[in-house]
Amino acid sequence: xxxxxPKPAPGKDVAADREEVLYAPRRKLYVRAVTGVFAKWRWALxxxxxxxxxxxxxxxxxxxxxxxxxxxxxxxxIFGWVFWPQDxxxxxxxxxxxxxxxxxxxxxxxxxxxxxxxxxxxxxEIFMWIEQKIEGDHNKRQKLDQAPMSxxxxxxxxxxxxxxxxVSLWTGFTFVAxxxxxxxxxxxxxxxxxxxxxxxxxxxxxxxxxxxxxxxREQVCKYMCPYARFQSVMFDPDTLVITYDxxxxxxxxxxxxxIDPRTVDKGDCxxxxxCVQVCPTGIDIRDGLxxxxxxxxxxxxxxxxxxxxxxxxxxxxxxxxENAVKQHWGRKEILGHVMRPRTLLYxxxxxxVCIGFVIGLASREPLRVDVIRDRASxxxxxxxxxxENVYRLQVMNMTEAPRAFHFAVSGLEGAKIDGESQIKVxxxxxxxxxxxxxxxxDSGKPGANExxxxxxxEDDPALKVHEKTTFLFPR
Amino acid sequence: MRKWILxxxxxxxxxxxxxxxxxxxxxxxxxxxxxxxxxxSALATYSIGFLGFWVVCAASSLTTxxxxxxxxxxxxxx
Numbered sequence: 001x002x003x004x005x006p007k008p009a010p011g012k013d014v015a016a017d018r019e020e021v022l023y024a025p026r027r028k029l030y031v032r033a034v035t036g037v038f039a040k041w042r043w044a045l046x047x048x049x050x051x052x053x054x055x056x057x058x059x060x061x062x063x064x065x066x067x068x069x070x071x072x073x074x075x076x077x078i079f080g081w082v083f084w085p086q087d088x089x090x091x092x093x094x095x096x097x098x099x100x101x102x103x104x105x106x107x108x109x110x111x112x113x114x115x116x117x118x119x120x121x122x123x124x125e126i127f128m129w130i131e132q133k134i135e136g137d138h139n140k141r142q143k144l145d146q147a148p149m150s151x152x153x154x155x156x157x158x159x160x161x162x163x164x165x166x167v168s169l170w171t172g173f174t175f176v177a178x179x180x181x182x183x184x185x186x187x188x189x190x191x192x193x194x195x196x197x198x199x200x201x202x203x204x205x206x207x208x209x210x211x212x213x214x215x216x217r218e219q220v221c222k223y224m225c226p227y228a229r230f231q232s233v234m235f236d237p238d239t240l241v242i243t244y245d246x247x248x249x250x251x252x253x254x255x256x257x258x259i260d261p262r263t264v265d266k267g268d269c270x271x272x273x274x275c276v277q278v279c280p281t282g283i284d285i286r287d288g289l290x291x292x293x294x295x296x297x298x299x300x301x302x303x304x305x306x307x308x309x310x311x312x313x314x315x316x317x318x319x320x321x322e323n324a325v326k327q328h329w330g331r332k333e334i335l336g337h338v339m340r341p342r343t344l345l346y347x348x349x350x351x352x353v354c355i356g357f358v359i360g361l362a363s364r365e366p367l368r369v370d371v372i373r374d375r376a377s378x379x380x381x382x383x384x385x386x387x388e389n390v391y392r393l394q395v396m397n398m399t400e401a402p403r404a405f406h407f408a409v410s411g412l413e414g415a416k417i418d419g420e421s422q423i424k425v426x427x428x429x430x431x432x433x434x435x436x437x438x439x440x441x442d443s444g445k446p447g448a449n450e451x452x453x454x455x456x457x458e459d460d461p462a463l464k465v466h467e468k469t470t471f472l473f474p475r
Numbered sequence: 476m477r478k479w480i481l482x483x484x485x486x487x488x489x490x491x492x493x494x495x496x497x498x499x500x501x502x503x504x505x506x507x508x509x510x511x512x513x514x515x516s517a518l519a520t521y522s523i524g525f526l527g528f529w530v531v532c533a534a535s536s537l538t539t540x541x542x543x544x545x546x547x548x549x550x551x552x553x
Contacts, residue, residue: 071517195516223480
């Protein structure tokens with residue numbers, strides 16, 4: 001006799017699991033854990049990105065925090081560099097590099113970023129690991145959700161939410177430590193005496209981590225991520241995407257182990273549904289490429305294990321391209337099509353901008369001088385037939401050593417600075433100085449004449465700036 | 476819920492962008508509030524700036540979804 005109420009197939013809706021949340025009615029996912037080569041890659045990237053993220057604020061450099069985007073001082077410290085608001089050019093270039101790197105990798109191999117390195121993926125992975133450790137595998141979690149409230153359920157739930165909360169708070173704290181010196185934050189930890197805004201941002205970033213990685217998960221990718229919506233413009237028929245080999249797999253169905261599927265008119269897919277159970281966005285990759293697919297390759301790992309058990313060749317689900325599937329290409333032909341106009345163009349732009357960035361950074365002069373003419377006193381005749389102009393110089397010492405700078409003027413015959421022609425500027429600081437420049441009345445024409453200031457560091461002759469301005473003679 | 480996210484999320488993204496651009500160019504110390512130089516700490520100014528941008532962007536999103544209601548919905552008898 002057949003069971004009157006069959007168990008729902010994996011991936012099918014279960015009324016009890018439906019949650020009316022956020023954008024669309026959502027079926028809560030109980031994602032099955034997966035092991036395999038791509039899962040290893042993802043964990044490697046979780047470790048790398050999080051060691052960098054959680055670790056960087058703790059490093060010191062020149063007796064200061066190595067990486068600090070100091071908002072109060074309006075200076076960005078990144079190891080040996082100190083960036084000022086005037087260096088926004090480098091930030092713009094960095095954004096262009098990030099954008100083109102994203103285009104390039106997407107064109108070559110689809111959503112590599114989403115599947116392995118995106119913070120949403122990384123934190124979801126960490127939160128799911130905690131969930132798995134505390135509540136057990138996907139079946140146990142589903143049972144726990146359906147079970148009535150009990151002391152065991154309460155204990156497991158509080159342990160899970162508590163662990164998530166600790167990770168979230170630590171993440172929020174680390175985030176704030178990038179903008180507000182870690183040392184001061186640490187001092188406030190023991191007394192919980194954070195500044196009101198520091199506390200606000202720790203809680204703000206922490207709650208978003210909790211909400212995104214613990215509660216919303218795949219919905220962030222499906223409904224909130226702009227990249228998921230425009231990724232398709234970077235795809236072409238030669239882009240590597242996660243593909244189910246329909247020709248090999250269909251018609252899918254169950255069969256006895258050890259049987260040759262062709263003898264029972266079946267393809268290689270045994271319809272076990274594990275590829276759906278491991279999918280963090282809950283899709284069925286066998287329906288073809290979908291925008292919900294974040295390219296995490298969990299289904300590849302899962303399917304390969306099933307294929308191994310069945311003694312079928314691996315790769316029923318694999319990284320492949322639209323063209324490769326159509327024309328039955330092997331690995332060599334797929335790799336041969338990685339180089340194509342689109343990827344070459346993205347690659348060339350990326351390489352050029354990167355080179356420009358490195359050159360710009362290497363030739364960046366850590367001294368800047370702004371010359372402002374004193375508008376109150378234009379040109380004034382003084383003793384000995386000299387004409388006097390007054391300037392205000394703003395000297396920015398972008399190095400981390402205190403320096404003395406020497407001023408000289410050039411461009412007009414007999415031009416000289418009256419009075420002090422030297423200034424001391426502290427490390428990564430700005431000083432302003434007012435200079436009176438005297439020029440013999442006969443060495444220029446009435447009106448504006450070109451004049452230049454030469455500012456030189458006393459201890460490092462290579463550190464110098466030539467700044468042009470105008471010198472006025474009375475008409 | 477869907478509408479809340481449609482209002483709050485895009486405005487959050489754009490506010491983050493606006494915050495970055497605005498404060499790269501403008502030093503909070505140069506700002507004036509009702510004729511007085513701003514005397515809040517830098518972090519407070521940045522934070523209030525961001526929340527302000529968010530509110531403005533959210534207001535725009537809110538207006539958008541308010542106006543995109545089709546005639547059928549507006550005419551619906553109460």
